[in-house]
Amino acid sequence: MIAGDGSKIEYEVFFRVWKPGRGRIFLHVESAYVREANYGSSRPKGMVIDFYVILHNTLNNRAIHV
Numbered sequence: 001m002i003a004g005d006g007s008k009i010e011y012e013v014f015f016r017v018w019k020p021g022r023g024r025i026f027l028h029v030e031s032a033y034v035r036e037a038n039y040g041s042s043r044p045k046g047m048v049i050d051f052y053v054i055l056h057n058t059l060n061n062r063a064i065h066v
Contacts, residue, residue, distance in 0.1 A: 011035065
């Protein structure tokens with residue numbers, strides 16, 4: 001996100017994704033935290049997973065992580 005003064009604000013978002021049936025996807029955000037200024041690296045360790053990969057894998061009963 002971009003703040004009103006133009007500075008960049010990063011969040012850590014934790015969520016669950018599941019398929020209740022009939023081609024629908026539920027995405028439930030469990031928590032979201034603003035990253036602290038002294039966090040260090042702006043990118044957590046691990047691979048970035050595209051949102052559409054999460055949706056596709058959930059619809060096709062595949063694991064999301066790679």
